[in-house]
Amino acid sequence: MGKILWCGMREKGQLNAPLMTRVRQRIRVTHPFHPLYNQEFEVVNYRKGWAREVVDCRGEGDRLITLPLAWTDAAEVDPFVVLSAGRSYFRVEDLVLLAEMLERVGS
Numbered sequence: 001m002g003k004i005l006w007c008g009m010r011e012k013g014q015l016n017a018p019l020m021t022r023v024r025q026r027i028r029v030t031h032p033f034h035p036l037y038n039q040e041f042e043v044v045n046y047r048k049g050w051a052r053e054v055v056d057c058r059g060e061g062d063r064l065i066t067l068p069l070a071w072t073d074a075a076e077v078d079p080f081v082v083l084s085a086g087r088s089y090f091r092v093e094d095l096v097l098l099a100e101m102l103e104r105v106g107s
Contacts, residue, residue, distance in 0.1 A: 024043055025042065027041055029071060029072060030071060030075075042057060052068055052069070054066050
């Protein structure tokens with residue numbers, strides 16, 4: 001903890017700022033529906049990928065696992081999750097987006 005890990009990606013010719021100021025050596029998968037839920041992995045890298053923060057981890061047999069940072073215990077606490085106190089896993093805007101996607105697939 002306490003180290004700063006810099007992302008090596010460049011945006012408009014500048015080095016991106018660090019994704020996190022407190023880097024963990026290991027993370028735990030906290031997403032309740034992920035098959036790796038509650039398993040712990042060694043961190044290889046934190047980076048930004050496809051407009052969101054992700055973490056690369058070393059899995060079984062040195063296999064690289066990439067997870068959204070939000071699905072781990074290294075993410076900042078989501079205010080919605082705190083306020084819902086475990087009563088709801090879904091935000092209204094996420095459910096509306098899902099309904100729109102399902103409607104497009106069905107038509």
